[in-house]
Amino acid sequence: MTTERLSFDVVVVGAGTAGANAAVKLAVGGRRVLLLERRGADAAGAQWHNGVLDWQFDAAGVARPAPPERAPTAPRTHIVGPDGHYGVCVQDNPVTRADMALLGRRLRRAAQDAGVEIVDHVEGIDVRTGGDRLVAVEVAVAAPQKPPRSLSVEAALFVDASGRAGVLRRHSRPLAPWCPEIGGDELCTAADHHLRIDDVDGARRFLDRFGAAPGEAVTMVGLAGGFSTRAITVSADLSEASVLVGCLANGRYSTGSRMLSQTRADEPWLGASISGGAGLIPLRRPYARLSAPGIALVGDAACQVFPAHGSGIGMGLLAGSMLAEAVAGASDPGDENVLWAYQADFQRTHGGMLAAFDTFRRMSTALGGRGVGRMMRAGLLNENLVRAGLDQRWQVPDRAAMPAMAYRMARVPSVAARMLPLLARGQLLYPMGGRYPIEADVVALGRWNSRVERLLGPLPS
Ligand SMILES: Cc1cc2nc3c(=O)[nH]c(=O)nc-3n(C[C@H](O)[C@H](O)[C@H](O)COP(=O)(O)OP(=O)(O)OC[C@H]3O[C@@H](n4cnc5c(N)ncnc54)[C@H](O)[C@@H]3O)c2cc1C
Structure with missing residues (x-):
């Protein structure tokens, strides 16, 4: 197999929401960008519904989700304790639910429109360094029904947007001391599913238990360790419900998937799953260092996640936009001082x-x-x-x-x-x-x- 030799200004690894937005903004800023993704087209990143905040879309310069990407949102959230004791009702809930698969597709289309070259089905990535600086990646591509390809890609800047695993981060010597591996006490195991409602009366009885109305959310906290949640949102027409569950992934409590099964056993009015997914979310504050010569981290790869409830979509979008802004006009977008401006801006604005x-x-x-x-x-x-x-x-x-x-x-x-x-x-x-x-x-x-x-x-x- 021959190796294709390519050269770009920026290579972004990972086409989840953080990576796709970074690629868009960097390309709009005039950079030649290659976006590498392990999965197939339209399968990158989160594939379920997530809670997102309009202000974060505005600040990142990304259009707010609109229907059908924007799902009906619970105006009121009832928070209850692990024993069902009523805690508090949050009126005017600022969180909007959005379909991440549709958001991912929108960002991918925007990337293509901005001239980003996208390679999917990336199977393996190796890095080449010059001194401490990342200078190239060696990439194996194995798309179905196509002969395997191998690419050798040089760039001034490599953006690690590969999620929690941080596939480039772990090869950067300057970043290693600042980016420790995350253990289960700092990871959330979560699942989010959209389900049919099989028994409307059962759903009504569930809402009545907490004084909630159709269209509202009931969030139980503390049921699998102190840091744990089970949020059930029932649609206004009582036809569907969404269930978000999560707890610490240290093996002492449960897993997102087990919590989902338990929820379905506890609430038999919930029917078959329409869509959903499960995964691990980093919960610690962002890494202290988000860049080194030739490399910048965005999204879960940088732990840019709101740690009190494991929400990373908004912070990942913000990070990609801030990175593009920091490198705009720089003759070398991988220069240490240029990239430091990105991490300082992110930490000073959101890190505290x-x-x-x-x-x-x-x-x-x-x-x-x-x-x-x-x-x-x-x-x-x-x-x-x-x-x-x-x-x-x-x-x-x-x-x-x-x-x-x-x-x-x-x-x-x-x-x-x-x-x-x-x-x-x-x-x-x-x-x-x-x-x-x-x-x-x-x-x-x-x-x-x-x-x-x-x-x-x-x-x-
Ligand atoms: C069940 C669940 C519910 C959640 N709910 C919310 C919520 O309500 N609100 C919220 O804000 N956040 C939520 N989160 C967290 C949120 O989904 C993540 O923070 C967010 O998706 C991170 O985006 P990202 O682009 O950084 O990484 P990811 O979405 O993980 O994307 C990384 C991409 O990199 C690709 N990749 C990985 N390795 C390679 C490689 N070697 N080569 C090429 N590509 C590679 C992956 O295939 C993937 O497409 C939830 C997470 C889970 C698991």
Whole structure:
């Protein structure tokens, strides 16, 4: 087999939402872009419905999903504890549900329109470095019914958008110390399925149990460890429901697929699956370093995920757009200083918020399922706080609400003892994003990172 030799300005690996958007924005900015994808056309990235936020699409310069990509959204979300105890109702839920397969296709079409060359069915990627800089990838392509091909592609910049696995990241020597492997305590095992409703009366009885109406969502938290959820949204016409389940992937609780089976056993009114999927989501704050000479990370490969509930679509879109903006006009888009501007911009704009909300994930883990239930019964889950979490925006504590919160906390001192230090750490972490070093300086970055690590504290068990 002969090897085709190619040269591009940028090679993006992974055509999920983060990679496809990065490819579009880089091509629109005048770069010659090659997009490599392991799966077939229209099968890249998430293939189920995800909750997304309009503000993140706007900020990333990506048109908001419109029907049919935009699915009907639950205006109200009822949050309940693991024992079914009612916690809080969030009105005007900011989260929109969108069909990721359709979003993926839209971004792929936009990439093609912008002149991005796309190669699917990439089977293996090897990297070639010059010193510490990535300079080329060797790619094996095995498309069905076509002879296997091999490509050798040089580029100034390689974007790792391959998801959690980070297929390029793991070959970059400068990134290695900053991008540790993620263990099960920092991974969410999740499943999301769209199902038919077989028994309308059963669905009505389920909604009645929580004072919910058709079209609304009931989210149970803390049922498989403190960090766990089972969100069921029933369509307004009672014909379909969506189920999102997830918990920590450390083997102590369950898996997304098992939680889905359990949900169907608990709620027999749910019928056959129409569409859906399952997978692992990184939950830690973004890696401290998102680039090195010749390489930039976006999306799950960079852990650009909202850690309090494992949402990565919006942050991945934002990252691709920020990367394209940072390299615009640069004679060498893989230059360390050019790429540092991307990571500094991302960390300064979103890193503090993401690190601060990492304390919420740690708090729910530390509380455990029983503690989360007690927190709910004590009335410590506040609608504004939940909405801020759903909207992925940090909220300064409401001084007027503090006396009531202090009174409630005093009634559950063991829960308060776990909550308060982490809430305080969140407040201290939020401004840390703005202190990310602007200039390329790994020593200053090391100091910043140690400070953030100290503020975050150890992972709760
Ligand atoms: C069940 C579930 C529910 C979720 N719900 C939500 C939600 O409601 N809201 C939300 O915002 N997020 C949600 N997430 C998380 C969200 O789906 C991810 O954060 C997001 O899809 C990450 O996008 P990405 O483009 O970075 O990576 P991915 O979507 O993982 O895409 C990576 C792409 O790279 C390709 N690839 C991998 N290796 C190679 C290789 N060697 N060569 C070429 N290509 C390669 C893959 O095939 C894939 O297409 C959920 C995740 C799961 C599993």
